[in-house]
Amino acid sequence: MIGRLAGGVRLWFSPRRMASQGTTPDYRYSLANERTFLAWLRTALALVAGGLAVEQFLTGLDRPLRVGIALFLLLGAVVCALRAVNHWARCELAMRRGEDLPVTRLPAWLAVGTTVAALVVGVAIGLGWSR
Amino acid sequence: MTPPDGVAGRETQRERTRLAWRRTSLAFLVAVLLAWRGAVVLGGGVRYTGAVLVCLAWAGFLALAHRRIAALAAAGAPGPARPPGPAEVLGATGTVLAVCAVWLVWLVLLR
Structure with missing residues (x-):
């Protein structure tokens, strides 16, 4: 797991390592x-x-709630x-090797996270959960 | 869908990529403007410092975008365009992370 992670990160930084894999795609x-x-x-x-x-x-929201939502988004x-950078490297590698492109569940989690943030803000404003 | 082929297709690909770098630079500008809005309206030395740091990150991003766009133009028709070097890709990610870091530190530690 850690080895795979380190290998992935090394790939971000090394164009030679990337170029040594497979063939140059279209x-x-x-x-x-x-x-x-x-x-x-x-x-x-x-x-x-x-x-x-x-x-x-x-600014009408309580400070902990406001900062919490801002931190969540950041x-x-x-x-x-x-x-973004990890997926770019993995896709480039898969194309060079002629393998299937990597699949990821991040878009789903991003959608869930954005929905939750929107609901929290909406509920907080709607219930007058403010100072 | 099969990508368009021929010289026109190649030019389209380059143009779209160039515009994508431009769009991203403009998206960055929204964060810069919000940071400055916070500094000017709400005041405080720390907010101004944060806004200046975000501006510097944006300048770094613009330099990377310019370098990448120049590389795309230099590749010229009809040869293939070189893929982006890790310098551009990592630098672009790094500048976005730097902006996040400035504001995380601001939110968590300095208030």
């Missing part, structure tokens, strides 16, 4: 992979902006950004 797929990476990064940035907005604009952004 560059159009590599560019598509790059755009997917950027789309995940934008999702992370949207979560950062959401966290900052909650912290700045929902930690989501951290996970998204790390996942």
